[in-house]
Amino acid sequence: MTHYLDLLALLWFLVCWGGYTWYSKKRAVTHxxxxxxxxxxxxxxxxxxxxxxxxxxxxxxxxxxxxxxxxxxxxxx
Known part of the structure; x- marks a missing residue:
């Protein structure tokens, strides 16, 4: 069970990292x-x-x- 939680945490980290990168690039165009x-x-x-x-x-x-x-x-x- 903890193996799946570790994978879920890694996936969540990558989603947050990619999401913030996308957001900051979009926002840098206007601000x-x-x-x-x-x-x-x-x-x-x-x-x-x-x-x-x-x-x-x-x-x-x-x-x-x-x-x-x-x-x-x-x-x-």
Whole structure:
């Protein structure tokens, strides 16, 4: 009996995963997602950064973002 429940759970997981993938692709056509919005903000920030002379604060911000990403990746492993 537990073997069938395991298969049912796996099937349910795959249905949910496929359903969410389908839903997110459909919704991305009409609404912007967080990744796209952040990409636009980063592009604007880089354009403004290139116009300024002193880039120490920007370098510090990028360094902090890199360290946080590396910490998150290592802690997930």
């Amino acid at each position: 912007s997602c967080l990744s796209n919005t952040l990409d636009l903000y980063r592009e604007d920030w880089m354009r403004v950064m290139l116009k300024r002379e002193n880039r120490i604060a920007d370098t510090s911000a990028v360094g902090n973002l890199e360290r946080n990403g590396a910490f998150f990746a290592s802690s997930c492993l």
